[in-house]
Amino acid sequence: xxxxxxxxxxxxxxxxxxxxxxxxxxxxxxxxxxxxxxxxxxxxxxxxxxxxxxxxxxxxxxxxxxxxxxxxxxxxxxxxxxxxxxxxxxxxxxxxxxxxxxxxxxxxxxxxxxxxxxxxxxxx
Numbered sequence: 001x002x003x004x005x006x007x008x009x010x011x012x013x014x015x016x017x018x019x020x021x022x023x024x025x026x027x028x029x030x031x032x033x034x035x036x037x038x039x040x041x042x043x044x045x046x047x048x049x050x051x052x053x054x055x056x057x058x059x060x061x062x063x064x065x066x067x068x069x070x071x072x073x074x075x076x077x078x079x080x081x082x083x084x085x086x087x088x089x090x091x092x093x094x095x096x097x098x099x100x101x102x103x104x105x106x107x108x109x110x111x112x113x114x115x116x117x118x119x120x121x122x123x124x
Contacts, residue, residue, distance in 0.1 A: 001026055001113075002024050002025065002026040002028065002029060002032060002098045002112075002113040003024065003025040003026065003113070004022055004023070004024050004096050004097070004098060004113055004114060004115035005022070005023050005024075005115055005116070006020060006021065006022050006094060006095065006096050006115040006116065006117060006118040007020070007021050007022075007023070007118055008020040008021050008118060009093075009094060009118030009119045009120045009121075010119075010120070010121070011121045011123065012086055012120075012121070012122055012123070013122070013123050013124075014086060014087055014088055014122055014123065014124050015085060015086065016086050016122070017082070017083060017084045017085075017086065018083045018086065018120060019080055019081065019082050019083070020036070020080065020081040020083065020094055020096075020118060020120070021078055021079075021080055022034070022036075022078065022079045022080070022081075022096030022115055023076075023077060023078050024077045024078065024079070024098065025077070026077075029074065029077045029098075030053055030074040031053055031100070032053060032098040032099060032100060032112075032113075033050060033051065033052050033053055033098070033099050033100075033101050033102070033103070033104060033105070034050065034051050034070075034072060034079040034096060034097070034098055034099075035047065035048075035049065035050035035051075035096065035097045035098075035099065035104075035105070035106070035111060036048040036049045036050070036070060036079075036081045036094060036095070036096055036097075037094070037095045037096075037097060037108065037111075038090075038092035038093065038094045038095065038120075039092055039093050039095070039117075040089075040091060040092040040093075043092075045095070045108060046061065047061050047106035047108070048060070048061055048064055048068065048081070048094070049061065049064065049068055049069075049070040049081060050070065050104040050105060050106060051070045051071065051072055051079065051104065052102070052103065052104055053074075053102075055071065055072050055074075057103070057104050058070050058104065059104040059105075059106065061106070063089075064083075064090075067083065067084050067085045067086075068081060068082065068083050068084070069081070069082040069084075070082075079096060081094070081096075083120070086120075086122045087122060088122050088123065088124045089122075090120060090122050091120060091121050091122050092119075092120060093117040093118065093119050093120075094117060094118050094119075094120055095114055095115055095116075095117045096114070096115045097111030097112075097113060097114050097115075098111060098112060098113040098114075099111045099112060100112060
């Protein structure tokens, strides 16, 4: 069992940066690949970024590539999403998920555990 709690969201202006954190409980955190997803109002949840259990491989949606960076600290049971050059279209609730997959995956169905989400709002 893994419990996830996101933090770090807020209201920022276009071009600003934010760093989201996802703190996990459970001694098996390091065995899970982790991902970030987001859901904008009226839209389906979409993949943002993923990272393997070791942190050795990452995968990004085209819409955030070059602006967002996913990382993890297994000693702190935490995964991060550094978001730079934010745009109004990045406005959404951001969720972290944990998957037992050994490879990075954007498939939402493969994620077994989810956090409650943190709101990110980017004004123009």
